[in-house]
Amino acid sequence: xxxxxxxxxxxxxxxxxxxxxxxxxxxxxxxxxxxxxxxxxxxxxxxxxxxxxxxxxxxxxxxxxxxxxxxxxxxxxxxxxxxxxxxx
Amino acid sequence: xxxxxxxxxxxxxxxxxxxxxxxxxxxxxxxxxxxxxxxxxxxxxxxxxxxxxxxxxxxxxxxxxxxxxxxxxxxxxxxxxxxxxxxxxxxxxxxxxxxxxxxxxxxxxxxxxxxxxxxxxxxxxxxxxxxxxxxxxxxxxxxxxxxxxxxxxxxxxxxxxxxxxxxxxxxxxxxxxxxxxxxxxxxxxxxxxxxxxxxxxxxxxxxxxxxxxxxxxxxxxxxxxxxxxxxxxxxxxxxxxxxxxxxxxxxxxxxxxxxxxxxxxxxxxxxxxxxxxxxxxxxxxxxxxxxxxxxxxxxxxxxx
Numbered sequence: 001x002x003x004x005x006x007x008x009x010x011x012x013x014x015x016x017x018x019x020x021x022x023x024x025x026x027x028x029x030x031x032x033x034x035x036x037x038x039x040x041x042x043x044x045x046x047x048x049x050x051x052x053x054x055x056x057x058x059x060x061x062x063x064x065x066x067x068x069x070x071x072x073x074x075x076x077x078x079x080x081x082x083x084x085x086x087x088x
Numbered sequence: 089x090x091x092x093x094x095x096x097x098x099x100x101x102x103x104x105x106x107x108x109x110x111x112x113x114x115x116x117x118x119x120x121x122x123x124x125x126x127x128x129x130x131x132x133x134x135x136x137x138x139x140x141x142x143x144x145x146x147x148x149x150x151x152x153x154x155x156x157x158x159x160x161x162x163x164x165x166x167x168x169x170x171x172x173x174x175x176x177x178x179x180x181x182x183x184x185x186x187x188x189x190x191x192x193x194x195x196x197x198x199x200x201x202x203x204x205x206x207x208x209x210x211x212x213x214x215x216x217x218x219x220x221x222x223x224x225x226x227x228x229x230x231x232x233x234x235x236x237x238x239x240x241x242x243x244x245x246x247x248x249x250x251x252x253x254x255x256x257x258x259x260x261x262x263x264x265x266x267x268x269x270x271x272x273x274x275x276x277x278x279x280x281x282x283x284x285x286x287x288x289x290x291x292x293x294x295x296x297x298x299x300x301x302x303x304x305x306x307x308x309x310x311x312x313x314x315x316x317x318x319x320x321x322x323x324x325x326x327x328x329x330x331x332x333x334x335x336x337x338x339x340x341x342x343x344x345x346x347x348x349x350x351x352x353x354x355x356x357x358x359x360x361x362x363x364x365x366x367x368x369x370x371x372x373x374x375x376x377x378x379x380x381x382x383x384x385x386x387x388x389x390x391x392x
Contacts, residue, residue, distance in 0.1 A: 007366070
């Protein structure tokens with residue numbers, strides 16, 4: 001479970017599983033909260049487009065970058081690689 | 089019924105320490121201390137003389153013994169060992185370091201078992217309802233600054249640990265002798281003639297140490313809690329100018345967590361109490377070149 005505390009443009013996030021605490025910019029923390037609430041990729045991309053004022057392609061790149069960052073910090077589980085479909 | 093340690097007299101104090109143990113209060117903690125060492129009797133007599141005595145009906149938080157190792161070690165490079173409830177958490181030290189062993193051991197007892205508090209490695213002082221938490225890494229000048237402040241009208245709550253109560257968010261005082269090291273000892277002796285001092289303990293891992301008695305007012309008000317109002321990270325830097333830099337609350341929260349002894353044990357509760365604490369604090373980094381500038385800088389911070 002992630003706990004969030006925001007002051008102005010900064011957010012401190014506490015991960016109850018790892019016991020680690022992280023200081024994130026507010027926009028990153030908002031995206032993380034959406035991921036935590038299990039919003040789908042379209043929701044997340046739309047959120048980034050609005051918050052950053054960027055196009056869909058940039059928002060997708062940003063989301064991938066944030067996924068990698070959150071994953072390396074242990075804040076989210078890494079995306080599982082789907083096995084290739086096997087045709088018999 | 090004698091109420092405070094100074095009323096016991098030297099012989100009686102020595103007899104109680106060597107026998108059933110001296111039961112006394114320091115802040116929210118009740119302690120039973122046993123020791124046959126003259127240095128410990130002298131340390132208690134000089135530096136804890138205002139502490140309230142307890143009787144047999146009082147619950148004891150820490151049963152402590154500071155005593156010499158028996159056997160050959162009584163004569164060959166004699167050593168002292170600290171024990172808490174019969175457990176010896178530290179290696180023995182040279183017998184000359186007995187007073188330091190007691191103070192370090194008490195710090196360890198509080199930090200390792202008092203999880204009704206979030207414990208921040210910091211000094212805490214209070215004046216006119218301004219309560220300052222002064223966290224400090226080694227070399228920051230925290231203890232020297234604290235010693236100067238408490239001889240300049242500020243009340244000592246602690247020179248080592250802020251005890252932030254989980255249930256009510258207040259800081260609970262635990263005023264004990266202030267530990268000063270090396271150059272800081274002479275700096276404070278020059279600063280004030282009004283302090284009382286214990287024995288100089290030489291050759292510790294931290295250098296020379298001398299303990300300064302907590303001012304009387306701090307002991308009398310040791311049950312008066314306070315809400316923290318300011319968080320100030322002091323940085324002593326010789327030749328610098330006073331520099332007061334507001335610290336964002338996010339960064340302040342991270343630094344408090346880094347300076348907490350038991351945040352990892354308290355977990356979510358610790359996070360919640362720190363969040364509430366920071367909500368109500370003004371937070372600063374403070375660089376200063378000497379004590380006179382430090383005191384004026386602190387006055388400036390609390391008058392903002």
